[in-house]
Amino acid sequence: MKHRAQTVRKVLAAVVAVAAFVAVTATPASAADPVSLWSNTDTPGTIDVDDPDAVELGTRFRAGVDGTVTGVRFHKSAANTGPHTGSLWTEDGDRLAQVTFTGETASGWQTATFPTPVPITANRFYVVSYHTTTGHYSADNNGFAQARDNGPLHAPADTPEEPNGLFRYGSGGFPTSTFAATNYWVDVTFTPTTTTPEEPPVPGGFPNEANTGVPAGVTLTPFTEPCKFQTANQVIDGKIVDCPDGIQVYAGNVTFRNSIIKQAVETNAGGASITIADSEVRAGATSRAAVSGTDVTVLRSEITGGQHSVRCDDDCLVQDSYLHDQFNDPNSSFGYHNNGFLSNGGTGMVLRHNTLWCTPPDNEIGGGCSTNLSLFGDFGPITDVTVENNYFHATPGGYCGSFGYNPGKNFGDNPTGVVVRDNVFERGPSGRCGGVGPATSFLTTGAGNLWSGNTWSDGGPVDPA
CATH class of the missing domain: 2.160.20 (Pectate Lyase C-like)
Structure with a gap:
């Protein structure tokens, strides 16, 4: 996350665990069922970061098939009392939907459902986020050092050209800043509109996004x-x-x-x-x-x-x-x-x-x-x-x-x-x-x-x- 002059910002780098949950590919749900990047049994390495400031936290993702986003999820610490709002954005920062969380439990995964499902297009990037007024969010440094995939959902690894693990301090808005490839445990609920399994965009052996472009390890x-x-x-x-x-x-x-x-x-x-x-x-x-x-x-x-x-x-x-x-x-x-x-x-x-x-x-x-x-x-x-x-x-x-x-x-x-x-x-x-x-x-x-x-x-x- 961004560094401020206060000691509380320095705590993040020292205290946030190197992602305790490292698995990058989960067992997919059946094609027509709602799916998220993480399951309810997945938990952060650091559940409560000692940062009391209001902040918007987000995850950049794409779906490999067309479908609808029905809501927002996030992992909550007991001290992250909110209130909380969730948003879905285009990659360019246009808000597509917003919802207020209600009926929350004291901690753990929380879900809010949009009044109307939002259609999204296969293989275009979107950002899902939530805003907390009280901080104390869950976070793991290097959680996006690798991509996260579950069924048709894909959250890319954090890179200079394609950042992930996003935040914005203040009263809310489109999050664009990053720090240490941190995963803030913000998730999406997605329902495919087809039961056709996702096909790889390009078959093995031909150029694709994984084997073209800047090689891994290059410092830009x-x-x-x-x-x-x-x-x-x-x-x-x-x-x-x-x-x-x-x-x-x-x-x-x-x-x-x-x-x-x-x-x-x-x-x-x-x-x-x-x-x-x-x-x-x-x-x-x-x-x-x-x-x-x-x-x-x-x-x-x-x-x-x-x-x-x-x-x-x-x-x-x-x-x-x-x-x-x-x-x-x-x-x-x-x-x-x-x-x-x-x-x-x-x-x-x-x-x-x-x-x-x-x-x-x-x-x-x-x-x-x-x-x-x-x-x-x-x-x-x-x-x-x-x-x-x-x-x-x-x-x-x-x-x-x-x-x-x-x-x-x-x-x-x-x-x-x-x-x-x-x-x-x-x-x-x-x-x-x-x-x-x-x-x-x-x-x-x-x-x-x-x-x-x-x-x-x-x-x-x-x-x-």
Whole structure:
């Protein structure tokens, strides 16, 4: 927790037990039953922290399936007399529901039920919290040194880029501060809306959130240099790069390695080139692509946010990376079309052993996913593209891939050198990967074009439309 000048704050680090309860995966409930992260028999190592101040305490979590949050739970010490209120928040701090606890017992687990269950979306993060006016909360340092999972519920480990074990002193509000990966024993009651078991978002062997991004053990520090990258061969290693106006690269061979990048990244000059390796790009709410330009290399990285994950003009290599969770603004004046990887015309592109997943659903203004991988001859011809050994996740879009043959576009009538081989297509809810089919716009007669060895995730060949 945050440090104040009083001795009472120093007590926390010295007194709070290193999480006495360390198990990170519990026995799941049946799929349609209410479920929480902890059971009523789970108890904190430190039940009463000697801190009398009012504070909001929370847990960041996601559910692996759609469902409803019905209430809030927390573990209470006898001295934590309250009153208490519970809240559910979006990850950005918008309160979705609030309830006052009534009929509490003297100590132990307490539960309050929202007047109306709150629908939540699978694999989006939320925060559940409670406020106490009297302090004396339960807490264990390092309780979120590891993730906590129970059935469809997942609370991530505390990291600089994805904090967990949250607090905010005062009269209440969205908690965002952390201290020592502390678990404050705040829980959620969740009911899945389906009896379909949760499926792993990505099968083993392909890139996912666990095997891409910043490697475990890397210590990240803030990047404090200028945000215009104008020095050739510059290396940014082990940094949290936060440039509010975006990241423009004007020089050749600029490398971001083992880093968290909080805005979209773009090459913006002739001769500029970037490599993003073992990093996470979190472009957030922007109509720009998360990574874009010419001479772009992305290796073993997780790319989220932005209208598209990667947009390539020419000469791009994307390998061993996880592209997902693009941004779509439902309040824009027109419908955004999202893509995992996009080229509007270019040459020299290689996509090898990635997980490609366009995730935004269709909205009322015509926005949503086009495909996981889109090659469109809008501003130039599509030439010399290799797409091999990737996992095409099922998408809300029409197709999982579009491969360059679009006669209605200015340069879409003759894509050449397009090689698509040994990729795996997930069937998903539609049974077709996309709403219409797995692949479209592949010109079998184009010079150097090859479609070979592409299969469904459950077996059998995938043929181009």
